[in-house]
Amino acid sequence: MVKVPLHGVEDRLAEDSRSTDDASRLTRWPVGRLFPIFAIIAIGLAVALVGAALFSLRPAVHPAWTDHELQLMESLWIANLPPLPPDPSNAVADDPRAAGFGHRLFFDPRLSDNGEFACSSCHQPDRRFSDGRLTGAALGESKRNTPSIVGTAYSPWLYWDGRKDSQWSQALSPLEDPIEQGGNRMALARLIAGDTEYRRAYTALFGTLPDLSDAGRFPAEAAPVPGTPFESAWNSMNPADRESVTRVFVNIGKAIAAYERLLMPGPSRFDRYVEAIVHRDASQAGTILSADEATGLRLFMGKARCIECHNGPLLTNNEFHNTGIISVPGKIPDRGRIDGIHMARGDPFNCLGAYSDDPEKDCAELRFARTGAEVVGALRTPSLRNLQGTAPYSHQGQTPSLGEMMRHYDRAPLALIGHNEAKPLGLSRRERAQLEAFLATLDAPLATAPQWLAAPP
Amino acid sequence: MGLAKIRRMRPRLAICCLALCLANSEQAALAHGGVVLEDDLCVINIGYLQAHFKIYLPGERQRQEFCEDIPSTGESLFVMEYLHSGLDDASIDFRVIRNVTGLGRFALWEDVARIADLDEITVFHHAPAVVPGVYSVVHRFDEPGEFIGIVTAVPNDASTPYTAVFPFEVGFTGFGVWPLVLIAIAILQLHLWHSSGRLKRWLGRFRPQGFGASAVLVCGIYLASEAHGNQAIGLSGADSRIHSRSGHFQVSVAPDLEPLAINTIHRWVVLILAADGAPVPSAEITVRGGMPAHDHGLPTLPEATRYLGEGRYLIEGMRFHMAGRWEVVLSIETDALHDEVVIPLEL
Numbered sequence: 001m002v003k004v005p006l007h008g009v010e011d012r013l014a015e016d017s018r019s020t021d022d023a024s025r026l027t028r029w030p031v032g033r034l035f036p037i038f039a040i041i042a043i044g045l046a047v048a049l050v051g052a053a054l055f056s057l058r059p060a061v062h063p064a065w066t067d068h069e070l071q072l073m074e075s076l077w078i079a080n081l082p083p084l085p086p087d088p089s090n091a092v093a094d095d096p097r098a099a100g101f102g103h104r105l106f107f108d109p110r111l112s113d114n115g116e117f118a119c120s121s122c123h124q125p126d127r128r129f130s131d132g133r134l135t136g137a138a139l140g141e142s143k144r145n146t147p148s149i150v151g152t153a154y155s156p157w158l159y160w161d162g163r164k165d166s167q168w169s170q171a172l173s174p175l176e177d178p179i180e181q182g183g184n185r186m187a188l189a190r191l192i193a194g195d196t197e198y199r200r201a202y203t204a205l206f207g208t209l210p211d212l213s214d215a216g217r218f219p220a221e222a223a224p225v226p227g228t229p230f231e232s233a234w235n236s237m238n239p240a241d242r243e244s245v246t247r248v249f250v251n252i253g254k255a256i257a258a259y260e261r262l263l264m265p266g267p268s269r270f271d272r273y274v275e276a277i278v279h280r281d282a283s284q285a286g287t288i289l290s291a292d293e294a295t296g297l298r299l300f301m302g303k304a305r306c307i308e309c310h311n312g313p314l315l316t317n318n319e320f321h322n323t324g325i326i327s328v329p330g331k332i333p334d335r336g337r338i339d340g341i342h343m344a345r346g347d348p349f350n351c352l353g354a355y356s357d358d359p360e361k362d363c364a365e366l367r368f369a370r371t372g373a374e375v376v377g378a379l380r381t382p383s384l385r386n387l388q389g390t391a392p393y394s395h396q397g398q399t400p401s402l403g404e405m406m407r408h409y410d411r412a413p414l415a416l417i418g419h420n421e422a423k424p425l426g427l428s429r430r431e432r433a434q435l436e437a438f439l440a441t442l443d444a445p446l447a448t449a450p451q452w453l454a455a456p457p
Numbered sequence: 458m459g460l461a462k463i464r465r466m467r468p469r470l471a472i473c474c475l476a477l478c479l480a481n482s483e484q485a486a487l488a489h490g491g492v493v494l495e496d497d498l499c500v501i502n503i504g505y506l507q508a509h510f511k512i513y514l515p516g517e518r519q520r521q522e523f524c525e526d527i528p529s530t531g532e533s534l535f536v537m538e539y540l541h542s543g544l545d546d547a548s549i550d551f552r553v554i555r556n557v558t559g560l561g562r563f564a565l566w567e568d569v570a571r572i573a574d575l576d577e578i579t580v581f582h583h584a585p586a587v588v589p590g591v592y593s594v595v596h597r598f599d600e601p602g603e604f605i606g607i608v609t610a611v612p613n614d615a616s617t618p619y620t621a622v623f624p625f626e627v628g629f630t631g632f633g634v635w636p637l638v639l640i641a642i643a644i645l646q647l648h649l650w651h652s653s654g655r656l657k658r659w660l661g662r663f664r665p666q667g668f669g670a671s672a673v674l675v676c677g678i679y680l681a682s683e684a685h686g687n688q689a690i691g692l693s694g695a696d697s698r699i700h701s702r703s704g705h706f707q708v709s710v711a712p713d714l715e716p717l718a719i720n721t722i723h724r725w726v727v728l729i730l731a732a733d734g735a736p737v738p739s740a741e742i743t744v745r746g747g748m749p750a751h752d753h754g755l756p757t758l759p760e761a762t763r764y765l766g767e768g769r770y771l772i773e774g775m776r777f778h779m780a781g782r783w784e785v786v787l788s789i790e791t792d793a794l795h796d797e798v799v800i801p802l803e804l
Contacts, residue, residue, distance in 0.1 A: 308781070317779065319756045364722045370756060418591065419752065
């Protein structure tokens, strides 16, 4: 179609409309004048949107690693996990017979007051020795999320607040805690004495059991646990008998710890990637981690600053940090380490106590542990190996998913008590997803032989 | 023409600057942490014992911090972060009563002491307890109203109780952001008047660009004061012999962990020599340190535990828990001298 210019007619029509309709003239005027501005804004927005879309859709590329990054990457490599440090406080820590005995105890529900809860009820092997719950539950509801046991033999401190300084002394707490297994050391000693196999294993490791047959000296049930019926029975016993029963109790913990020392993470996809990189096999490395996962690794070591606390081959410094995780509704924010260190110092089963087998009792971690404002609300850094299937996260299970955790660290909000050490990171949605993808590459079967990962036959 | 344009832009610059100041002050409030003391600290004085005081409404206002009045009912978290170590082993009693004094926020301890039966008007009471580090309690306010908080502390080494009283309102909404909105409207209006020339006519001899200039100046001073952060000190690797700040001592350190690594507790032997090179035998050494780029100190509290002779001292309990730049500061005190030495480390 050809448009014929009809100036005269148009002009006349326009003239008419102007003269007949003042209102239309008023409305047309500003639109006409503002149109270029709108057009520029609209075009600008469209360009920005398309640009942003293209930017976010561009495929990730495999990073070319700097020397510093390679160094950091190797520091996380499981091949660089140092040999398991000795536990001088536990004479049977590395005795295979103790591990076998501890293995039985770990899976034995008779170690609880009602015969239903074993250590493995909450530390479930098929859930990476965690339980998938917000907070642990046995006889009652625990205050905190059940942490994994894997690799804790490397940690100077146990529990989220570090109120225990050895695996064996940690293992004792749930046995008598009324909200966990709720048992008592007298009944536990009787269990060992009454079970032929336990009795044999115990005496081979620790020597003769005390003779508990005198009911006048040894009540059926007794333990120094305030607020339980076991307490008064315990107080009625003479100190030497209490001591001999407590020794049996402590040895149960030491056998369980000998078993727990075997639970170690295995090499994951991430470790195979580092191995390939170390052997300068970039093409193979490219098939092990996707470009997004590798970019997540770069973020982990760089912009996202995760490596500051999640360092070393276990991806934890086993130290205490306040990262501003918000409290559970209706609950006081977790006081964390400030209480943990006081409890550890007052614990009769600590490194300096009479039940430690260490003749030197150096106990530098306990003697020089930090207290004060810096540890208010601080909780122990968990290992990042094997996070899959252990949700929810955080000390009270407040963080339902790793995606939510990435958002939390990205924002680094104020802590309600104490001081959040973390700083906002300025991560994009895509970067958070890449970090999450990287964390999944740390998942791997345990390095522990399969027979240890189920109840003994 | 050019000059006119610049003049017209000035107030706009001033508004931008003001907005920047506001945004910046908000950021400063956000960056405010428990360990760093700042001027806007809400402090409770219990006798001579001081604590940083704050109230949260975690359910409704997440991490927003309130000093006394809280804007709505619901779960409230009271936190006292001790500024005086005397509170660590003091027995603390925390009570909230309905404010029946009729004095509102002017109620004092004397007024509270006159009340015959506190229990009758008590809405929350936490029995005396020794709580080290930080004190926190949760109470759910179901109804708005006027209340009085009473904190009583009995220090470990004293029998006299010290009491702090703070009247507060629950459900107080204040003026919210309205004062800021009004200020912004006023500025916009001034800008309008100024650009239309009316302001100039009204104010006669007053030079309007002065407003912009002074706002720029004020903001400039403000921003400069905000950006007073320390310059990072350039650190070299651990020098074999390091001079103390005032030059009184020369110090060298030998960790028993070679190579120095993170996450491993270990010991140091520190050699302290006087400026003339003679060993310093009876110095009192205190150890502190941290990561200058982070908000934390050492993860442990190391101590000089033994003198090994010939100016050598044993420091136990050293551990580093992150890779990066660390500074270990040894404070050295002899009968005659006191000086500090900073040992830089790259881990």
